[in-house]
C-alpha cells in the first residue's frame with residue numbers, strides 16, 4: 188500500500204506537470220456540452236485557443252462560430268462576432284449568426300431549378316425564393332464534431348450527411364467543414380463535399396463581425412477594401428439579373444479603402460444597406476486569394492478575407508432590428524455587424540451565364556476561406 192502511494196506521489200510530482208506541458212496538448216480543442224436540441228440530440232462546443240490567447244468557440248449545431256475573442260491594438264480582447272450565450276438563443280431563431288450555410292448559400296429564384304432536364308422544387312423561405320439552403324438548411328443541423336490537432340493549430344472537423352431529397356435537393360451530400368485556428372490569428376475554413384447524384388452546392392459561413400466588439404454599436408465607421416471590380420446587380424428581391432457589371436461609379440466601388448457608411452444611404456434597397464454579391468473571379472481558384480480587408484479605426488483590429496471562391500456577399504446587417512438578444516444581453520441593431528460570405532453567385536442553378544455550382548458523382552467539392560485578424564495602430 189505504502190509503495191503504491193509513494194509511486195503515485197512520484198507520478199504526481201514529476202510525470203503530471205510534464206504531461207500538462209506537452210506542446211500538442213495546447214493545440215487540441217476543448218470539447219464541452221452545449222445543450223440539447225428539441226429532439227434530445229446533444230450539441231457540443233469546441234474551444235480553439237492559439238499561442239496568442241485568441242479563442243474561437245464553435246458549436247456543432249449549425250457549425251456556428253459562436254465566439255471569437257481577439258486582441259485590439261493595445262492587446263485588449265473582445266468578442267467580435269454576434270451570437271448567443273446558450274443553445275436556446277440559436278434554437279429560438281436568428282439570422283444565421285456564424286453558421287455554415289448549405290446546401291446552397293444565398294438565393295435560388297422561385298425556389299426552383301432544372302438540372303439534366305428535371306425540374307426540382309425547393310422549400311421557399313424568402314418570399315417565393317429559397318434562401319440559404321431552405322427551411323432547415325445546414326445552419327440548423329447538428330454536425331458530428333471531432334477535435335483534431337494539426338501542425339497549423341487546433342482544429343475541429345465537422346461532418347454532416349444531407350439526404351437525397353432534403354429541402355428538395357437531389358443526391359446524398361456528405362460535407363465536411365474543418366475550422367483551424369492558426370498562430371497568425373486566422374480562422375481557416377476548409378470545406379469538402381461529395382455526392383451520389385448531380386446537385387448544386389454552394390457552402391459558406393455567415394459570421395457577423397463587429398471589429399470593435401459584437402455589442403459595440405454600428406460598423407459604419409469600419410473601412411472596407413474589396414478587390415472586386417464587378418458585381419451582380421439584382422431585382423428588389425435580390426435575385427440577380429444575370430448581368431455582371433462594373434462597380435466603378437456606383438456606391439459598390441470599394442476597390443479603394445472606403446468607410447462603409449459613406450455611401451450606404453445611396454443604396455436603393457428596402458431595408459437600405461449593402462446586401463450584394465461582388466465578383467472578383469470567374470472560377471474557383473486552387474489557392475485562397477486575398478479579396479477583402481476591413482479596418483476598424485477605433486479598435487485598430489483588421490480582418491482580411493482570403494478565399495478560393497469567385498464571389499463574396501457583402502451584407503451590412505440591414506435586417507437586424509434589435510429584436511434578438513445576444514450574448515450578455517447585447518442588442519443587435521441595424522448595421523450592428525457585417526458579413527463577408529465567400530460564395531459562387533446567387534441563383535447560379537438558374538443562370539447558365541454564371542459559373543456552375545453543380546457537383547457530380549465522383550467529383551470533390553473543395554473550398555478554402557480564411558478570416559485573418561490583425562491590428563493596425
Ligand code: GLA
Pocket residue numbers: 282283293318425462463500502506526
Ligand atoms: C444574407 C442575405 C441577406 C439576409 C441575410 C440574413 O446575407 O443575402 O439578404 O437574408 O443573409 O438575414
